Amino acid sequence: MRKRGLQLVAVVGVLLAISLPAASKEIKVLSQFPMSGPVGTLPEFGMGYIDGMNWINSEGGGVNGKKITFFLEDMRYDPTVEVANFNKYCAEHSRDEFLMATGYITGALKPLIEKVNVEEKIPWLDGSYSTEIFGIEGGPAKYPYYYSLGATYGDQIKVLLKWIKENHKKPGKPKVAFVVSPTAWGRDGLPEGLEYAKEKGLEVVAQIEYPYTATDATNECMALRKAKAEYVIYHGYSGATSHTAIFFKTAKKILKDVQLMGTHYTTGRFPILVCQEAYDGYVGVASRPFCDAIPREKTPMTNPMVKMAHEFAKKYRPEDYKEGGKIKDMFLYMEGLTYALIIQEALTRADKAGQLTREGVKKALDEMVWDFKGLFEGKKFDYRFHTIPMVQIFKAEVKMQKVGDKEVPTGAVKPISDWINVNEIKW
Amino acid sequence: MEILQVIFSGLLTGMVYALLGLGIVMIFKASEAFNFAVGEFLVIGAFLFFILFFDLKLPFIVALLGGLGLSGLFAAAVERLTIQPLLGRNPISMTIITLGLASFLRAIVQLVFGAHSYSFSLDLPDLTLEIGDMIFLSEQVWASLLSGCTFGLVMLFLFRTRWGVAIRATSESQAKAMAYGINARLILVVVWSLSAACIAIAGIAISNFGSLTYLTAMVGFRAIPVVLVGGMDSIGGALAGGLIVGLCEAFVGAYIEPMGLIGFKNVAPYILLLLVLLVRPYGLFGTVRIERV
Numbered sequence: 060m061r062k063r064g065l066q067l068v069a070v071v072g073v074l075l076a077i078s079l080p081a082a083s084k085e086i087k088v089l090s091q092f093p094m095s096g097p098v099g100t101l102p103e104f105g106m107g108y109i110d111g112m113n114w115i116n117s118e119g120g121g122v123n124g125k126k127i128t129f130f131l132e133d134m135r136y137d138p139t140v141e142v143a144n145f146n147k148y149c150a151e152h153s154r155d156e157f158l159m160a161t162g163y164i165t166g167a168l169k170p171l172i173e174k175v176n177v178e179e180k181i182p183w184l185d186g187s188y189s190t191e192i193f194g195i196e197g198g199p200a201k202y203p204y205y206y207s208l209g210a211t212y213g214d215q216i217k218v219l220l221k222w223i224k225e226n227h228k229k230p231g232k233p234k235v236a237f238v239v240s241p242t243a244w245g246r247d248g249l250p251e252g253l254e255y256a257k258e259k260g261l262e263v264v265a266q267i268e269y270p271y272t273a274t275d276a277t278n279e280c281m282a283l284r285k286a287k288a289e290y291v292i293y294h295g296y297s298g299a300t301s302h303t304a305i306f307f308k309t310a311k312k313i314l315k316d317v318q319l320m321g322t323h324y325t326t327g328r329f330p331i332l333v334c335q336e337a338y339d340g341y342v343g344v345a346s347r348p349f350c351d352a353i354p355r356e357k358t359p360m361t362n363p364m365v366k367m368a369h370e371f372a373k374k375y376r377p378e379d380y381k382e383g384g385k386i387k388d389m390f391l392y393m394e395g396l397t398y399a400l401i402i403q404e405a406l407t408r409a410d411k412a413g414q415l416t417r418e419g420v421k422k423a424l425d426e427m428v429w430d431f432k433g434l435f436e437g438k439k440f441d442y443r444f445h446t447i448p449m450v451q452i453f454k455a456e457v458k459m460q461k462v463g464d465k466e467v468p469t470g471a472v473k474p475i476s477d478w479i480n481v482n483e484i485k486w
Numbered sequence: 487m488e489i490l491q492v493i494f495s496g497l498l499t500g501m502v503y504a505l506l507g508l509g510i511v512m513i514f515k516a517s518e519a520f521n522f523a524v525g526e527f528l529v530i531g532a533f534l535f536f537i538l539f540f541d542l543k544l545p546f547i548v549a550l551l552g553g554l555g556l557s558g559l560f561a562a563a564v565e566r567l568t569i570q571p572l573l574g575r576n577p578i579s580m581t582i583i584t585l586g587l588a589s590f591l592r593a594i595v596q597l598v599f600g601a602h603s604y605s606f607s608l609d610l611p612d613l614t615l616e617i618g619d620m621i622f623l624s625e626q627v628w629a630s631l632l633s634g635c636t637f638g639l640v641m642l643f644l645f646r647t648r649w650g651v652a653i654r655a656t657s658e659s660q661a662k663a664m665a666y667g668i669n670a671r672l673i674l675v676v677v678w679s680l681s682a683a684c685i686a687i688a689g690i691a692i693s694n695f696g697s698l699t700y701l702t703a704m705v706g707f708r709a710i711p712v713v714l715v716g717g718m719d720s721i722g723g724a725l726a727g728g729l730i731v732g733l734c735e736a737f738v739g740a741y742i743e744p745m746g747l748i749g750f751k752n753v754a755p756y757i758l759l760l761l762v763l764l765v766r767p768y769g770l771f772g773t774v775r776i777e778r779v
Contacts, residue, residue, distance in 0.1 A: 095596075095601055096601065099601050099602030099699070100596075100601040100602045101602075268743075268748040268749070270748075270749050270751075270752065272704055272752055274695060274705055275499065275626070277495055277626065278495070278736070278739035278740055278743075278751075281621070281740075282744065285488075299602060300603055301603040301696065301697040301698070301699040301701060301702065304603055304696040304697035305695050305696030305697065306696075307696075308607070308695070308696045309623065309695070309696070312614065312623055313621055313623070329602075332605065333603045333604075333697055334605070334696075335605050387602070464543055465540075465543075468605075
């Protein structure tokens, strides 16, 4: 009897030992955002991501009931840090469990090409809109595991040029100038833009590189004035930084009748805070609904994802959400949240297909046709080219107003177009 | 016309650099130490003013004087804690201390004010000059005026007051000054405070071009070619060095960068510095020292 009991215990023990690792197999994902560094203190990315992931793991249904183990790193706007973090996680976690990774900077995509696409073969979502990586020359054929969460810079610039062509009222060809940043993505999309401008009969009168270390922009603005530019596309800069404020404030004085324009990262709420009135009238293209008015209560809640982000922030971080709190720009919070949601969607689809592996997640992403929980106001996108090809054009309306004893900028960037699918647009 | 625009733009910016240079030269003359924390002093001074003017809403003059006073007090505390214990030792030790101080202060600024930009616009009377195709923005003109006036006041203080005489005496020889009854330790505190106030003015003037962030401290690096071109121990050299560096940047920005050498404006002052040092190792106006070895 005693012997049989011992045998039973041994069998149960062996069975447990075999089954335990399988039962404890985790779903691990790594996300990296620039939450500090030269672009500023941007904890909102992390806040949105953490709130999104916690919601997914509690009320949001997880991955068909399974929880996601998520890791969040601040890559400090430094490609080296992003690469090092990724290498560390690859070394520490098994391929069976570590299923997806996200990054946020073009500069890190390049050194990781081999590691992500050949060695690890892990689906990688990125905040980079690099035309070189995600455009015709790159794309899924060349970088099968890279996915961008927006339209390429080339497409963004072309949308702006198309807007100029359609809205130019003065006689003669529209005179366009580019101000680009001296970064890995500063000239990205420019060749496509120049070719498109030529095709559309727009005259490109200047291309100026404006350094991050600039303390004044007089030379650059004088050069633009000399070139008689009518439209200036400021491309490849963060709207939150000091040099952007310097450029816009100087340009407003020297280039009085010039239409200032820009790509995704120069559009939004942060530039209103930093550039103030100099940002008024700016026209920019963006791949997200930049609905975060100043004051915040004036934000329209018509977009379901915007509504969701604001409700989350209000619920989980009421103090940070208040005006003057840590959430200075809800776009960044929403960005963190959208990363969490697309990760959940891809993992859930892979799991439903019975392929909760890196390859399964890749397949789920490649075949994804999704409305991104209403992010594009009902429009769906497909991920076959590894970019979310949706953009909208916004115009900034900014006014200085007295709030309490302080003169503060008020206003918002407001949509002046519908959501445009760059894969379907008639160029 | 265009060349006039470049020249005057360069001179206007150069005046701010000259003030930065003056801040370095004063400390060097008094203690033979190079203050590498100049950029951090600049940012701290500008932030102190920012709090008084934008947050506490004090009138401009009160906020300016208050900001300069607080910057001076801050520098006095720094001097007392980090430099005075090293008095009488090799000046290299003091210079190295300022390197560490720069890192420490940069971290403190980020901790207190964060890394994001603060919009910075002083509502001063518009002094924009527009002559034909030339335009000189009000911010540039104000920066130059503020810097020029401060430079002049400091010169008056140094050359027309008893304190100024004491400072110059201490700069010549600490030991001899002490023998004449001058409190050299106190003089050093005064010099550091005065230097910090000058640097703060430069910080406020530069921030008024658009915004203030901890990265504004990068401007501090411009002080290096300014003082080395002008001469480390020459107040007049700081003025000349500032104007030369300002002109150098303006010319390179207007004529060389458009040829495809983007970013060369930031490097050009250092190339100029190397050329000057090859011909005059002590700078254009620095004292030539002959040392026996």
